[in-house]
Amino acid sequence: MGKFALIQHQRYAHAKQFKRANRALKTLRTYLGRVIRDIGREIEGNGGLEATFTTLLMLARRVR
Helix, strand or coil, rough: CCCHHHHHHHHHHCCCCCCHHHHHHHHHHHHHHHHHHHHHHHCCCHHHHHHHHHHHHHHHHCCC
C-alpha cells in the first residue's frame, strides 16, 4: 500500500501535477505516522524492545 502510494507520488511529480503529488505525499506521511504510533504502543513498557527501536523510531520521525 505504501509502495504504491510512493510510486503514485513520483508519477504525479514527474508529470508536473504537483497538487496531486502533494496529496499523495500527505498520504505517505499519514501512513508513516500511523506506523510510528503503532510501534510506539507495541513496545511501550518493554525495555529491550525500546532500546532496539529507539534509533529507528528517531530516524522515522526525522523522515516524517
